[in-house]
Amino acid sequence: MAAVPDMVRKWMPENYEVLGTDGFGRSDTREALRRFFEIDGVAVTLAALSQLVRKGDIDAKVYQKAVKKFGVSNERTDITEL
Template sequence: APIVAATDYVRAVPESIRAFLPMGRRYLTLGTDGFGRSDTRAALRGFFGVDAQSIAKAARHALG
């Protein structure tokens, strides 16, 4: 089964554990790689695609 890791920080954080995951597992990371944005956390999660809807979409994509 695939693994989807999401953070409201940079993607380097979930990428740092990739080496410790079982071989052969699909691993998708979502993060907020960007600078100079200022808004509410909820709005930024939506903008960067790390909100609940985006995580669910990534999981469906990984399964399909």
């Protein structure tokens, strides 16, 4: 569930990524569902790298290299608009 962690965001000392979903039923397999909601291993890795870039702990090129390696498109559809 993503709703509860999102509700406590304002009390957290640092920014963080909420990883989870608020529902199911869109996909035929768990793997496809995780990919759709961007909570699979690739998405979690990219979210972590993104936070490290924002904090200045790693160079943005590391994130860009990972995006290329995993074959992720930055032109994805916003799932909240489907």
